[in-house]
Amino acid sequence: MTCPITVTRSSAVASPAELDIAQLARLHGAAVFRAAYRVLGEASAAEDVQQDVFLRLLESKPEPVDCWPAYLCTAATRAAIDRLRKQHRWWRLLSSLRLQRPAAMASVEQSGVDSERAHQLRTALVTLSRREAQCFSLRHMQQLEISEIAEALSMSENNVGVALHRARRRLEAQIATMTAETIA
Amino acid sequence: MSNDYRPSNVDPLAQHIDSARAVPDAVVDAAQARLQQRLHTRGLGRAVRMRWLPLAGATALALAFLLITPMLPLHRDAFAAVRAHFANFNTLTMQIEQHFGGQPLQTTQMRLRADGSLRSDVGDQVSVIIDIPQHRMLTLLHGPREALSMELPAQPGSTDDALNWLQEIRQFQGEAEQMQQTRNIAGIEASGWKLTLRSTSLTLWATDDGLPLAMAMEQSGEGGLRMDIRFEFDLPLADEVTSSNVPAGYTVVEADAD
Numbered sequence: 001m002t003c004p005i006t007v008t009r010s011s012a013v014a015s016p017a018e019l020d021i022a023q024l025a026r027l028h029g030a031a032v033f034r035a036a037y038r039v040l041g042e043a044s045a046a047e048d049v050q051q052d053v054f055l056r057l058l059e060s061k062p063e064p065v066d067c068w069p070a071y072l073c074t075a076a077t078r079a080a081i082d083r084l085r086k087q088h089r090w091w092r093l094l095s096s097l098r099l100q101r102p103a104a105m106a107s108v109e110q111s112g113v114d115s116e117r118a119h120q121l122r123t124a125l126v127t128l129s130r131r132e133a134q135c136f137s138l139r140h141m142q143q144l145e146i147s148e149i150a151e152a153l154s155m156s157e158n159n160v161g162v163a164l165h166r167a168r169r170r171l172e173a174q175i176a177t178m179t180a181e182t183i184a
Numbered sequence: 185m186s187n188d189y190r191p192s193n194v195d196p197l198a199q200h201i202d203s204a205r206a207v208p209d210a211v212v213d214a215a216q217a218r219l220q221q222r223l224h225t226r227g228l229g230r231a232v233r234m235r236w237l238p239l240a241g242a243t244a245l246a247l248a249f250l251l252i253t254p255m256l257p258l259h260r261d262a263f264a265a266v267r268a269h270f271a272n273f274n275t276l277t278m279q280i281e282q283h284f285g286g287q288p289l290q291t292t293q294m295r296l297r298a299d300g301s302l303r304s305d306v307g308d309q310v311s312v313i314i315d316i317p318q319h320r321m322l323t324l325l326h327g328p329r330e331a332l333s334m335e336l337p338a339q340p341g342s343t344d345d346a347l348n349w350l351q352e353i354r355q356f357q358g359e360a361e362q363m364q365q366t367r368n369i370a371g372i373e374a375s376g377w378k379l380t381l382r383s384t385s386l387t388l389w390a391t392d393d394g395l396p397l398a399m400a401m402e403q404s405g406e407g408g409l410r411m412d413i414r415f416e417f418d419l420p421l422a423d424e425v426t427s428s429n430v431p432a433g434y435t436v437v438e439a440d441a442d
Contacts, residue, residue, distance in 0.1 A: 030213075038204055039204075043214075047218065047219075050219060113203075114202075114206060118200065118204040121201065121204045168197060175200055
């Protein structure tokens with residue numbers, strides 16, 4: 001599968017202060033949005049994440065970044081997962097209002113087999129630990145290399161592998177349950 | 185980058201991953217255009233986000249109007265009295281009826297103090313309290329009698345700041361147009377004002393001396409969400425109404441641990 005983000009290792013290490021943020025947004029804004037959308041499945045929420053990622057860049061202290069596409073993709077994925085988990089917490093807590101959810105969050109993701117599958121995966125994703133969800137999303141939804149994930153999340157490659165293995169097993173079990181319930 | 189987990193077409197997890205990876209080009213292009221436009225015009229001023237907690241949507245929308253009205257560029261003189269009411273109240277009580285697709289969704293009562301503290305009662309099931317003096321937010325589920333308390337973020341503008349939209353809305357610009365027709369609200373004749381704020385259309389009804397009585401809001405981008413709001417200014421409000429102290433009989437529940 002073709003990677004949606006072309007990650008190139010640059011010998012030049014740039015910090016936000018040295019960069020034109022507008023140029024970064026122009027080059028990588030769409031990829032950042034896609035990364036967030038894949039996790040969230042909702043355009044408005046993904047757009048919030050996209051803007052937060054670049055706003056944080058403007059507000060952050062300059063620090064060296066070796067690979068901007070991977071850095072931005074990771075930032076978007078992490079923010080999107082946090083947002084997804086937060087949404088899930090609220091909807092679980094406010095279960096009495098759950099019937100409002102489809103109306104309040106109407107999106108293109110409400111019909112079709114693909115949409116149902118995507119919804120199931122996102123629902124299952126919030127049952128993972130944050131770290132497992134990050135590893136899984138970066139690997140399989142954003143298609144980063146394990147070495148890139150390890151670097152981005154400050155983990156060893158072995159630990160990334162373990163987290164991925166656990167995530168897959170849990171997701172497979174969750175999806176099998178959801179599918180069985182759907183059929184029943 | 186490549187994916188070493190590329191199972192067969194019948195692998196359920198792989199199918200789900202493929203489904204989730206699909207992103208419509210149209211939404212990407214639209215988001216990218218808005219991002220670049222904001223970078224160009226305001227140095228990445230973020231979009232007005234009236235979503236926050238879906239539960240508090242009514243609160244956010246109502247406050248959106250309150251906060252943007254002082255900056256409306258048109259009809260300054262005619263609108264001055266209306267703005268004055270929203271700017272100088274001690275308390276403001278709003279009855280908010282939400283409709284979706286023409287069907288009633290819920291009724292919310294929102295009570296707001298001048299310091300920004302507020303209480304939003306969604307039907308008889310849930311209350312959300314933002315306690316500015318104590319810098320806390322309290323959510324009460326009246327059915328199971330559960331309470332979730334959390335600290336408000338210290339720095340406005342930070343990510344996940346529950347009140348980000350307050351500051352963002354202040355940057356909002358809109359236009360007001362006085363309507364020809366009048367409306368009788370609870371026996372009082374009111375003049376109408378029309379405003380369009382991005383995807384939200386507002387119709388405000390106020391007396392000739394500028395006392396706001398009612399407002400209708402429609403969001404074209406949220407699937408046909410409509411809100412009808414009635415205003416009452418400076419009604420007495422007991423301290424406990426906007427207190428984030430957990431009331432007796434409620435069990436404190438924790439947010440999920442990671």
